[in-house]
Amino acid sequence: MSQYSQFIPLKSVPQGRLAIWLLIAGEFVIFGGLIICYLLYRMRYPEWAEQTKHTNTFLGALNMLVLLTGSYTGVRAHAAALNKQLNKIVLWMSISIICGFLFLINKSLEYAHEISNGLTFNSQKLQDAGDSVGSLFWSFYYIMTGLHATHVIVGIIVFTVILNQARKGKNLHRVELGVMYWHMVDIIWIFLFPLLYIAK
Amino acid sequence: MEDKIGIEIPDPQTDYHGHPKYGRVFLRLLLLAATSIVCGLLFPPAVSISIIFLIAVIQAGLVLRNFMHMKYEPLLIWIISISILFTLFMLFYGVYTDITPVVREIAK
Numbered sequence: 001m002s003q004y005s006q007f008i009p010l011k012s013v014p015q016g017r018l019a020i021w022l023l024i025a026g027e028f029v030i031f032g033g034l035i036i037c038y039l040l041y042r043m044r045y046p047e048w049a050e051q052t053k054h055t056n057t058f059l060g061a062l063n064m065l066v067l068l069t070g071s072y073t074g075v076r077a078h079a080a081a082l083n084k085q086l087n088k089i090v091l092w093m094s095i096s097i098i099c100g101f102l103f104l105i106n107k108s109l110e111y112a113h114e115i116s117n118g119l120t121f122n123s124q125k126l127q128d129a130g131d132s133v134g135s136l137f138w139s140f141y142y143i144m145t146g147l148h149a150t151h152v153i154v155g156i157i158v159f160t161v162i163l164n165q166a167r168k169g170k171n172l173h174r175v176e177l178g179v180m181y182w183h184m185v186d187i188i189w190i191f192l193f194p195l196l197y198i199a200k
Numbered sequence: 201m202e203d204k205i206g207i208e209i210p211d212p213q214t215d216y217h218g219h220p221k222y223g224r225v226f227l228r229l230l231l232l233a234a235t236s237i238v239c240g241l242l243f244p245p246a247v248s249i250s251i252i253f254l255i256a257v258i259q260a261g262l263v264l265r266n267f268m269h270m271k272y273e274p275l276l277i278w279i280i281s282i283s284i285l286f287t288l289f290m291l292f293y294g295v296y297t298d299i300t301p302v303v304r305e306i307a308k
Contacts, residue, residue, distance in 0.1 A: 013273070021273075021277050022280065025284050028284050028288075029287055032291070040296060041299055057237070065230070068226065068229050071263065072222060072226040075222045076222065179267075183264075190259045190263070191256050193233075194256050195253075199240065199245060200240065
C-alpha cells in the first residue's frame with residue numbers, strides 16, 4: 001500500500017472518478033474480448049502472418065508515439081489543473097488534441113493504402129483468390145482499429161469540451177477525468193500495435 | 201468550489217493521489233515500445249509474439265499505475281479491475297474450444 005492509500009484504505013471514490021473507472025472497465029471488456037478472439041484465431045490460422053505483412057509498421061509506431069505523447073501532455077494538463085494554471089492547461093490539452101488529429105490522419109493514410117490494394121473489410125480480392133482466412137484477418141483489423149479510432153474521435157470531442165470549460169476556469173476537476181479516458185485509448189493501442197503491426 | 205479570484209478548483213477529494221515523475225514514465229514507455237519493435241525484427245514470430253505481448257502488458261501496467269494513478273486508488277477500484285481480468289480470463293477459456301481446433305483434433 002502506498003503512503004497515500006494507507007490514509008484512505010476503504011475511502012469511497014468520488015463520483016466522477018468512479019464513473020470514469022466503470023466506463024473504462026466496460027471498454028476493456030469490449031476490446032479485451034476482441035483481442036482475445038483475435039489471439040485465438042491467430043493461433044488457429046498461422047497463415048494470418050502473411051496478411052500482417054501488409055500493415056505499415058512505421059505508421060503504427062508513429063501512432064504509438066503520438067498517443068503516448070498525448071497521454072503525457074494529458075497528465076501535465078492534469079498537474080496544471082491542480083495548480084490552477086489555466087494557460088498551461090490550454091497548452092497541454094491542445095497538444096493532446098493535436099496528437100489525436102495526427103493519429104487520425106495517420107490512420108486514414110493507412111486505410112487509404114490498404115483499401116486501394118483491395119485489402120478491405122471481408123476482402124473480395126482475397127475471397128476471389130480463395131483466401132477466406134486472410135479475408136477474416138482484415139475483418140478483425142478494421143473492426144478493432146476502426147472502433148479504436150472512433151474512441152480517439154470521442155476523446156478529441158471530450159478534450160475540446162473540457163478545454164473550453166477549463167479555459168474559463170470552470171470544472172477543472174474534469175481535466176483529470178478526460179485524461180483518464182485518453183489513457184484508456186492509449187492502453188488499447190499498446191495492445192493493438194504489437195498484435196497487428198509487429199507480430200509478422 | 202471556487203477560490204478568491206472566482207476560479208473553480210478541483211475538489212481536494214479528487215486529488216487524493218500522489219504524482220509520480222511523469223517524464224520518466226513517458227521515457228520508459230517509449231523505450232519499451234522501441235524494444236518491442238526490435239524484438240519483432242530480431243526474433244522468429246513464435247518467440248517475438250510472446251515477448252512483445254509481455255512488453256505490452258508492462259507498458260499498460262506503467263500507464264495504469266502512474267498516468268491513471270491506480271497505485272493510489274482505494275480497494276474498490278482494484279476490485280473492479282480484478283473482476284475485469286477475471287471476466288476476460290473466463291472469456292478466453294469459454295471460447296478457446298470453439299475457435300481453436302484442438303478439441304476437434306482430439307475427438308478425431
